Amino acid sequence: GAVVSQHPSRVICKSGTSVKIECRSLDFQATTMFWYRQFPKQSLMLMATSNEGSKATYEQGVEKDKFLINHASLTLSTLTVTSAHPEDSSFYICSARDSLRLAVSYEQYFGPGTRLTVT
Amino acid sequence: AQSVAQPEDQVNVAEGNPLTVKCTYSVSGNPYLFWYVQYPNRGLQFLLKYITGDNLVKGSYGFEAEFNKSQTSFHLKKPSALVSDSALYFCAVRDPSSNTGKLIFGQGTTLQVKP
Numbered sequence: 001g002a003v004v005s006q007h008p009s010r011v012i013c014k015s016g017t018s019v020k021i022e023c024r025s026l027d028f029q030a031t032t033m034f035w036y037r038q039f040p041k042q043s044l045m046l047m048a049t050s051n052e053g054s055k056a057t058y059e060q061g062v063e064k065d066k067f068l069i070n071h072a073s074l075t076l077s078t079l080t081v082t083s084a085h086p087e088d089s090s091f092y093i094c095s096a097r098d099s100l101r102l103a104v105s106y107e108q109y110f111g112p113g114t115r116l117t118v119t
Numbered sequence: 120a121q122s123v124a125q126p127e128d129q130v131n132v133a134e135g136n137p138l139t140v141k142c143t144y145s146v147s148g149n150p151y152l153f154w155y156v157q158y159p160n161r162g163l164q165f166l167l168k169y170i171t172g173d174n175l176v177k178g179s180y181g182f183e184a185e186f187n188k189s190q191t192s193f194h195l196k197k198p199s200a201l202v203s204d205s206a207l208y209f210c211a212v213r214d215p216s217s218n219t220g221k222l223i224f225g226q227g228t229t230l231q232v233k234p
């Protein structure tokens with residue numbers, strides 16, 4: 001149980017284009033999902049908290065117009081990198097919390113990540 | 120400010136020997152602590168957590184961690200390391216100022232187990 005998928009696992013795009021990454025909770029509902037960015041051999045940097053049915057909460061320094069987040073259902077959140085540039089190349093990871101266990105569990109279940117390369 | 124520190128960038132251990140990956144934390148109130156493991160080009164896998172109760176927590180793959188309130192530590196341990204344990208390990212603590220369950224991660228420690 002508690003499986004989170006991400007699609008695509010790997011994407012290469014040209015500079016100036018937009019890329020959408022999907023994060024799905026497969027066997028549980030998630031009112032809250034998180035989007036992280038990770039550079040090689042570094043820790044995870046939280047970009048934003050995605051809330052089902054409402055606007056995402058972005059961390060300080062993260063451009064909300066560049067990293068668009070949509071959490072339209074209890075099992076799907078999307079991250080769109082708009083007008084991507086080479087410096088946006090990174091490993092993007094999402095995670096989700098089980099809505100039915102919010103009061104008793106603080107685990108986050110992580111997706112396998114998406115490697116974005118902008119050329 | 121809330122924080123988590125993993126003082127070692129890398130830990131090397133021989134297969135069959137015990138391993139320890141260190142973690143210290145600084146949070147207000149009671150800490151909710153977690154260990155995750157990450158294999159190359161993969162997401163994070165949950166290993167174990169401490170919320171309350173017994174200070175010694177047992178988790179997946181034979182790992183355990185001991186919560187020490189006086190030393191504000193939550194070191195990850197395993198009695199006998201396997202080569203397959205080689206990975207990147209993250210300690211995390213729930214951010215008590217967040218109502219969404221946001222986690223604060225340590226810098227990560229690379230565990231290298233040699234045959």
